[in-house]
Amino acid sequence: MAQKRADMIAETRGKLIKAAREAFAAKGYAESSMDDFTAQAGLTRGALYHHFGDKKGLLQAVIAQIDGEMMERLSVIIEAASTTWDGFIDESIAYIKMSLEPEIQRIVFLDGPAVLGDPSQWPSQSGCIRSTQRSIQKLMDEGTIREVDTEATARLIMGALLGASLWIAHADDPQTASEKAGESFIALASGLLKSGESAK
Structure with missing residues (x-):
């Protein structure tokens, strides 16, 4: 029953x-x-x-569903990568590119922040930060990147990815903005690499 x-x-x-x-x-x-x-x-x-x-609560539920689907897609990308570093970069670039998809762009990056406030405070972001922390720790354990504080670095990375996605969603030319954001993110993230390691 x-x-x-x-x-x-x-x-x-x-x-x-x-x-x-x-x-x-x-x-x-x-x-x-x-x-x-x-x-x-x-x-x-x-x-x-x-x-x-209410309608706002329904929007939260819709965004939670889309977030879950995004996380699943990103997990597949990480699994398919040949190295931890490649997975980290591929996942990050894929996240940026998802902001070009009409449904994600409109619901998650345009309407979501307008109705629900700062996305960095949404419950889903905590999971993203923990996942990124694990990736950073693994990269340090493998000797790929220099020693850093995992939480601070994860928050900076997620802040950069989220900020880039919001910029793309509002840009006059989202495709060009996405390409610029991807290139710039790789340049920034490569600063974590130990000397001798190669970027994407």
Whole structure:
């Protein structure tokens, strides 16, 4: 009985998140209405309020879902790399390039900060920083990069990647901005390498 109820809750949440994600991607947060979501999902406003509180809560849930998908994609990129350093660089550049994707750009890097505030304070960023810390520690253990404080360095790296993605999302020419950001990030990150090690 409890499992059936849990499945129903998950199904209801899933329908609302899917409907909201489609609306936010197509029309943006401001132009999307709660009636759009509920009609699309075949549910009532009461269900939306019960599960997410309001439209803002639904946006948070949509961004959490997209963040999770982004992390999965980045994990695949890290696994495919031939070295830890290559994985670190490839993952970082991929993150920057994701800000070019229309859905991610609009929901995560345009509407998200406008509605939910500073992205560096979002819960998902804590996971990103911990993951980056682990990569930095591994690179130090392998002797690829110089000794640094892992948390401070992770926060600086994530700040650079997030700042670049927000810049790209707002740029008049996002593609050119993305290319510049990628090249500049590699130049900055290469400063961590011990002498004799090669950058990408």
